[in-house]
Amino acid sequence: MQALMLLLWAGALLGPGSCQDNAGSLEDSPAPDTTGVPVEEEDPFFKVPVNKLAAAISNFGYDLYRVRSSLSPTANVLLSPLSVATALSALSLGAEQRTESTIHRALYYDLISNPDIHGTYKELLAAVTAPQKNFKSASRIIFERKLRIKSSFVAPLEKSYGTRPRILTGNSRLDLQEVNNWVQAQMKGKIARSTREIPSEISILLLGVAYFKGQWVTKFDPRKTSLEDFHLDEERTVRVPMMSDPKATLRYGLDSDLSCKIAQLPLTGSMSIIFFLPLKVTQNLTMIEESLTSEFIHDIDRELKTIQAVLTIPKLKLSYEGEVTKSLQEMKLQSLFDSPDFSKITGKPIKLTQVEHRGGFEWNEDGASTAPSAGLQPARLTFPLDYHLNQPFIFVLRDTDTGALLFIGKILDPRGI
Numbered sequence: 001m002q003a004l005m006l007l008l009w010a011g012a013l014l015g016p017g018s019c020q021d022n023a024g025s026l027e028d029s030p031a032p033d034t035t036g037v038p039v040e041e042e043d044p045f046f047k048v049p050v051n052k053l054a055a056a057i058s059n060f061g062y063d064l065y066r067v068r069s070s071l072s073p074t075a076n077v078l079l080s081p082l083s084v085a086t087a088l089s090a091l092s093l094g095a096e097q098r099t100e101s102t103i104h105r106a107l108y109y110d111l112i113s114n115p116d117i118h119g120t121y122k123e124l125l126a127a128v129t130a131p132q133k134n135f136k137s138a139s140r141i142i143f144e145r146k147l148r149i150k151s152s153f154v155a156p157l158e159k160s161y162g163t164r165p166r167i168l169t170g171n172s173r174l175d176l177q178e179v180n181n182w183v184q185a186q187m188k189g190k191i192a193r194s195t196r197e198i199p200s201e202i203s204i205l206l207l208g209v210a211y212f213k214g215q216w217v218t219k220f221d222p223r224k225t226s227l228e229d230f231h232l233d234e235e236r237t238v239r240v241p242m243m244s245d246p247k248a249t250l251r252y253g254l255d256s257d258l259s260c261k262i263a264q265l266p267l268t269g270s271m272s273i274i275f276f277l278p279l280k281v282t283q284n285l286t287m288i289e290e291s292l293t294s295e296f297i298h299d300i301d302r303e304l305k306t307i308q309a310v311l312t313i314p315k316l317k318l319s320y321e322g323e324v325t326k327s328l329q330e331m332k333l334q335s336l337f338d339s340p341d342f343s344k345i346t347g348k349p350i351k352l353t354q355v356e357h358r359g360g361f362e363w364n365e366d367g368a369s370t371a372p373s374a375g376l377q378p379a380r381l382t383f384p385l386d387y388h389l390n391q392p393f394i395f396v397l398r399d400t401d402t403g404a405l406l407f408i409g410k411i412l413d414p415r416g417i
């Protein structure tokens, strides 16, 4: 408690561009025991099976994000790793032991003692895609043409993941059209049709799609939105529509280890976005990225303090369409692309050939009410605190109920990808 107040004051004193060392850290160090070895006690939150599973697949999600980000260090990244995790988890239903444990390790299932992972997954999907969340996610497994699939694979797939496998016809125009129609139906038309041809050499194609449009708990006044500078790096700036609120209520903390200011803004439907804003303008967000785990985000969520600040934040409308195949291959999953054992799906040797992801993400001034929700008591600060998202930052969209990571973005240029 004491340490965090210090951090708050330090944050109020720090202007943009300064990078001084401050005592203390956001992370609570585990209490040392008599041998000096830190003892970690499990938070009761993670004892709930659905939260535990959410933490596992979100950790997969942060891994995927890190690989994806390192593959394109100078570009925006937008990912909903959940949809990819769902496709992989569903695929593991058809995997024999060796292949199954490869997938389970990547999804951190080996750290969960849950005899009914797939049943719990169903619960998690229902929780995060409930209508009030404004979050849509769908995943699909697509197989090569003429493949005969065992019904013992199809039934549990439908039961837990609510999806049926698709078998390609071999007519690339028809196949693309069918996939596009499926995406349109799942995303209620919010994601544009793809023109990317489905390659003919597909054996197994995984497809994960997601869409989110945020509704802030407190809406922004559109009259306060104006074109402002966004610093791409130390030299270049661009003008982008920036929303602002001179008296925003947000949750805040300064992480001196990561040299960044963390803020959390609540969304309707028991969701929030957590922002990581470096103390100085840089496109190198590696240090923050390396620290992202479900447990770290959970700690942040508990420890941030409610304050009032001058907030500016760019309007954002991003979409992503492309492959995450290479990223997955770099994540201990290479064997799925070489000689996996999917004999629970079919008698024929098949392997993963491609993993596609499509995502759409948007926020603007829209929100539920014009006044901050009652019950939030901002700490009194003698210094006005500024929080300007006018330089590269990372955001995490998190479901408060389960802790699940639903979207993650690295915004180097808010004008789009």
Ligand SMILES: *[C@@H]1O[C@H](CO)[C@@H](O)[C@H](O)[C@H]1NC(C)=O
Pocket: 284, 285, 286, 287
């Ligand atoms: C980015 O920052 C990290 C840690 O601060 C450093 O190790 C790395 O070399 C930097 N990368 C680039 C490309 O500058």
